[in-house]
Amino acid sequence: MLLNLPATPIVFFGGKGGVGKTTLAAAFALHSAEQGARTLLVSTDPAHSAGDMLEVPLGDETSEVLPGLHAVEIDPEAEAERYIADVKERVRQVASPRILDEVEREIDLARSSPGAEEAALLDRFAELMRTAGGTYDRVVFDTAPTGHTVRLLSLPELMSRWIDGLVSRRRKVRSLGRMWRNVAGAAAGTAGREEDPVLDALEERQARFRAAREIVTDPKRTAFTFVLTPERLPILETRKAAAALERSRIPVAAVIVNRVLPPDARGAFLTRRREREARYLDDIDRELAAYPRVRVPLFDSDVQGVEGLRRVIAALEDGA
Ligand SMILES: Nc1ncnc2c1ncn2[C@@H]1O[C@H](COP(=O)(O)OP(=O)(O)OP(=O)(O)O)[C@@H](O)[C@H]1O
Numbered sequence: 459m460l461l462n463l464p465a466t467p468i469v470f471f472g473g474k475g476g477v478g479k480t481t482l483a484a485a486f487a488l489h490s491a492e493q494g495a496r497t498l499l500v501s502t503d504p505a506h507s508a509g510d511m512l513e514v515p516l517g518d519e520t521s522e523v524l525p526g527l528h529a530v531e532i533d534p535e536a537e538a539e540r541y542i543a544d545v546k547e548r549v550r551q552v553a554s555p556r557i558l559d560e561v562e563r564e565i566d567l568a569r570s571s572p573g574a575e576e577a578a579l580l581d582r583f584a585e586l587m588r589t590a591g592g593t594y595d596r597v598v599f600d601t602a603p604t605g606h607t608v609r610l611l612s613l614p615e616l617m618s619r620w621i622d623g624l625v626s627r628r629r630k631v632r633s634l635g636r637m638w639r640n641v642a643g644a645a646a647g648t649a650g651r652e653e654d655p656v657l658d659a660l661e662e663r664q665a666r667f668r669a670a671r672e673i674v675t676d677p678k679r680t681a682f683t684f685v686l687t688p689e690r691l692p693i694l695e696t697r698k699a700a701a702a703l704e705r706s707r708i709p710v711a712a713v714i715v716n717r718v719l720p721p722d723a724r725g726a727f728l729t730r731r732r733e734r735e736a737r738y739l740d741d742i743d744r745e746l747a748a749y750p751r752v753r754v755p756l757f758d759s760d761v762q763g764v765e766g767l768r769r770v771i772a773a774l775e776d777g778a
């Protein structure tokens with residue numbers, strides 16, 4: 459397996475902005491497909507660069523971009539809107555017009571509360587993770603910059619707590635409402651159970667988060683890789699992010715050091731850069747010693763198209 463990674467059905471690529479996550483995720487996914495694994499590349503990049511890299515337009519629905527390689531680009535905002543629309547629709551089917559306005563207001567409030575988009579994104583991730591080992595042999599996630607990703611991955615815990623809160627609040631509101639209805643209903647002779655689609659939706663989502671959490675904490679199913687460049691800030695950020703993942707019991711499978719100056723790059727300017735870089739590479743070897751590491755050279759041009767990705771694959775094979 460490329461990068462000496464364990465052959466898990468789910469692989470995440472994370473890291474600071476601009477370090478090469480999309481490039482490496484796309485190269486890894488391409489290689490996986492070329493090895494005969496049905497592979498899905500999932501991008502959450504709002505800049506749509508996975509599509510640019512593969513030179514095909516990607517959308518919200520998965521599509522086959524090359525033989526055996528499928529891809530999808532997810533927009534967190536659109537995911538959140540879709541989820542809210544779905545819950546509202548469910549409410550409309552059962553709620554009495556009397557309470558509809560009130561419940562819709564409650565749902566709109568949930569949409570604008572912090573974490574709503576992350577939750578929707580995670581929900582979609584969870585759905586796609588379930589296809590790994592089924593529809594696809596491997597699902598490769600190209601994630602947004604570190605802070606966000608780590609938050610997202612540790613979210614099943616965070617989110618469960620958030621949802622637990624919403625669920626218990628909802629239960630309280632309901633039992634008050636039920637008491638009131640029972641009194642009123644008893645008088646009218648119509649006491650009984652009323653469906654609660656909001657509670658149902660929350661509980662379903664809660665169950666999906668629990669399942670996702672189990673998948674990302676299982677090293678047999680999920681490998682998380684960090685991409686970084688040999689520079690101060692990416693090293694700092696990666697150390698922090700790796701520690702945060704470990705704390706949420708998500709194992710880090712590998713670290714990819716991208717854009718390492720190639721030995722044949724010459725000149726006084728590059729010599730100085732290389733000296734500095736050597737120190738950072740030492741730092742990486744020391745501070746991230748716990749993880750397998752592989753280096754990818756800085757190429758003489760941007761990585762573009764399948765040919766560009768093949769160069770990256772070759773470098774990963776050499777570096778392993
Ligand atoms: N080893 C390399 N040599 C030369 N260019 C590279 C290398 N790796 C990546 N690039 C180029 O650097 C740019 C940024 O890479 P990429 O889009 O993969 O980063 P990213 O981490 O996904 O960024 P973002 O955080 O914005 O999503 C791209 O133009 C890519 O072609």
Ligand SMILES: [Mg+2]
Nearest residue numbers: 479480503507
């Ligand atoms: Mg990217």
